[in-house]
Amino acid sequence: MSNERFMERITSRENQNIKRMVKLMKSRKERMESGRFVAEGPKLCAEAASAGIVLDELYCTAEAREKYSQRLALLYPKASVCCEISGDLARKLADTNSPQGVYAVCRRPQPVLDECSLPFGRYLALESLQDPGNVGTILRAADAFGADGVILTADCPDLFSPKVLRSTMGSAFRVPVCVTGDLPALLVQLGATYATYAATLSDDAVSIRSCDFSGPSVVAVGNEGNGLSRAAIDACAHNLIIDMRGGAESLNAAMAATVILWELSGKR
Amino acid sequence: MSNERFMERITSRENQNIKRMVKLMKSRKERMESGRFVAEGPKLCAEAASAGIVLDELYCTAEAREKYSQRLALLYPKASVCCEISGDLARKLADTNSPQGVYAVCRRPQPVLDECSLPFGRYLALESLQDPGNVGTILRAADAFGADGVILTADCPDLFSPKVLRSTMGSAFRVPVCVTGDLPALLVQLGATYATYAATLSDDAVSIRSCDFSGPSVVAVGNEGNGLSRAAIDACAHNLIIDMRGGAESLNAAMAATVILWELSGKR
Structure with missing residues (x-):
């Protein structure tokens, strides 16, 4: 596990990066203006990465790093920033009742089809x-x-x-x-x-x-x-x-x- | 509107009929043992009645009786008991965020197909x-x-x-x-x-x-x-x-x- 990539451990919702992530999860306007979105869960984060989507920041609980170690090991090198978050913070961030403790701030892909030149299909x-x-x-x-x-x-x-x-x-x-x-x-x-x-x-x-x-x-x-x-x-x-x-x-x-x-x- | 059919106005969750209705909504066991279930909303109650399901009790808010008067007029004669409930009680009973103020306690139909003699199909x-x-x-x-x-x-x-x-x-x-x-x-x-x-x-x-x-x-x-x-x-x-x-x-x-x-x- 490339532990050296983990730059800090965040426990507070008042952390600037976390506040920004919450905004990205809640607000379409924020997602559109910043060109970012948040993927939640190890599977969705992995799907994003394998579809070529750029991961800016990756946040995982210690528990998740252990539990999803294989899947996450592939993600660590792709994220510019990796931070650990507390389990308590992960639960507060969660959009579901069973949070898995993994979040990635990703670059939003542009709609790939231009309405003026749709390929036949x-x-x-x-x-x-x-x-x-x-x-x-x-x-x-x-x-x-x-x-x-x-x-x-x-x-x-x-x-x-x-x-x-x-x-x-x-x-x-x-x-x-x-x-x-x-x-x-x-x-x-x-x-x-x-x-x-x-x-x-x-x-x-x-x-x-x-x-x-x-x-x-x-x-x-x-x-x-x-x-x-x-x-x-x-x-x-x-x-x-x-x-x-x-x-x-x-x-x-x-x-x-x-x-x-x-x-x-x-x-x- | 057949107002004479409305036997009382209920405002309390402690009313015995209301308590039973809440149980029927929450508990599968209660539904199975009593052979009853609750239909919520004027449309679903009307669908039940037109499918031949027996309505034992019908509960409507004054607002619903006015708003859905045509649909409900067809239901009043089919229900053994019609009671008015307060808007506050209707909101407390509701399984949704936008309650329509109409509830019917209905007889549960038996599963109509016997596994020993399924018709071809x-x-x-x-x-x-x-x-x-x-x-x-x-x-x-x-x-x-x-x-x-x-x-x-x-x-x-x-x-x-x-x-x-x-x-x-x-x-x-x-x-x-x-x-x-x-x-x-x-x-x-x-x-x-x-x-x-x-x-x-x-x-x-x-x-x-x-x-x-x-x-x-x-x-x-x-x-x-x-x-x-x-x-x-x-x-x-x-x-x-x-x-x-x-x-x-x-x-x-x-x-x-x-x-x-x-x-x-x-x-x-």
């Missing part, structure tokens, strides 16, 4: 989603089923908030993401070369089972409560529906997106 | 799931995609706990359910006439896309952390896998079940 577009857990689950499905990327409106939850990060299980580091301020305009623009679909419950929608996703395709999914905006629906060339035969009125956004990503993946 | 079996939200989401997907029923091991969360009920959005009242104390034995027994599949990540598993679900079929899904037990896998005739091409190590149980239910539904 199969994309899911999310409009104004609200629930961080839903967005995380959807990113994970996009990763599992190999979507070429996810388009998010700027008002969706930040992918680098602790909650979204935890529910993505590292997929936020791997799935190419494009953030757009104007989804309808982007859908119209893509419509020139992509098949564009709005996921709706409308009567004129075609079954997703009969959609042809063999070429470049994008499927737009709307907000949990209200579905897609009229402007986004109008911007798409087609409406698609996920066939339901039972009694449930609708699927939640994460389930709908999972089925869409599954179908996108199966029809290459 | 397409079933999902859940082994030892832990998360109430997952179970609720899966029931909702089973409802949406028209599965013939869901088989649950006895150690899965109770479908009539407030958390599961909320995440099922009423599907718990509609989806036929079979509770089993011995899933491997049931799978072996079903294997005589059903195609039985274990959802695993094993190398010899066949892609779910190539499975034939045209006849009676059951797919077993395991616990969130550990997957299916060895005994359950061995009891199934086939292993199936949900094809993944991306970087995510696995899907969560709810996502996996959603894809399975979707495929079961599409291959009738």
Whole structure:
């Protein structure tokens, strides 16, 4: 264990670095302005590092250094600063009830997809989603089923908030993401070369089972409560529906997106 | 509004009926022994009533009686007892942060499917799931995609706990359910006439896309952390896998079940 890298032991929440980390965990504005985010837990920190994300600072409890020694040994050389924190401090910092005592301040990757030059592929577009857990689950499905990327409106939850990060299980580091301020305009623009679909419950929608996703395709999914905006629906060339035969009125956004990503993946 | 049905106004948590309701919300044992459960919110109460579930007692705040007057008017004649509760009491009872002030004590339906005589169909079996939200989401997907029923091991969360009920959005009242104390034995027994599949990540598993679900079929899904037990896998005739091409190590149980239910539904 490269103990010499551990520069100090921090026990107080009043420590400047710790205060900054708390801010990064709580505030999207802070994350955007500083270009940093916090990864919590040895697994997520390792996923970040292996996805090429730069680790500025690593904070571990003595207990965690022992318990996760193998995984952490790979991280020590990658972090500019390594500090030990007390177990008490780790519990105060934790976003969960079972903190693992490992935190890394990381450089936020830029959205890797430019909306003006999306590579051809199969994309899911999310409009104004609200629930961080839903967005995380959807990113994970996009990763599992190999979507070429996810388009998010700027008002969706930040992918680098602790909650979204935890529910993505590292997929936020791997799935190419494009953030757009104007989804309808982007859908119209893509419509020139992509098949564009709005996921709706409308009567004129075609079954997703009969959609042809063999070429470049994008499927737009709307907000949990209200579905897609009229402007986004109008911007798409087609409406698609996920066939339901039972009694449930609708699927939640994460389930709908999972089925869409599954179908996108199966029809290459 | 049939005001004459409202027998009293309750403001105290010490009221015997209220104390019993709190117990029903908190304790699975209480729900099982009394054969009752509590539905919270006007929508869920209405879903219960329209699914033929008997409402013993209905409790509403004055505000809720006004706000949800149309929906509640249909419920008043169905409940044996209607009482008004204070807003303060409603907030204390609430399982959510935004209580709607409507509670019904309902008769718990018996599991409608007898494991000794399951009607032919397409079933999902859940082994030892832990998360109430997952179970609720899966029931909702089973409802949406028209599965013939869901088989649950006895150690899965109770479908009539407030958390599961909320995440099922009423599907718990509609989806036929079979509770089993011995899933491997049931799978072996079903294997005589059903195609039985274990959802695993094993190398010899066949892609779910190539499975034939045209006849009676059951797919077993395991616990969130550990997957299916060895005994359950061995009891199934086939292993199936949900094809993944991306970087995510696995899907969560709810996502996996959603894809399975979707495929079961599409291959009738």
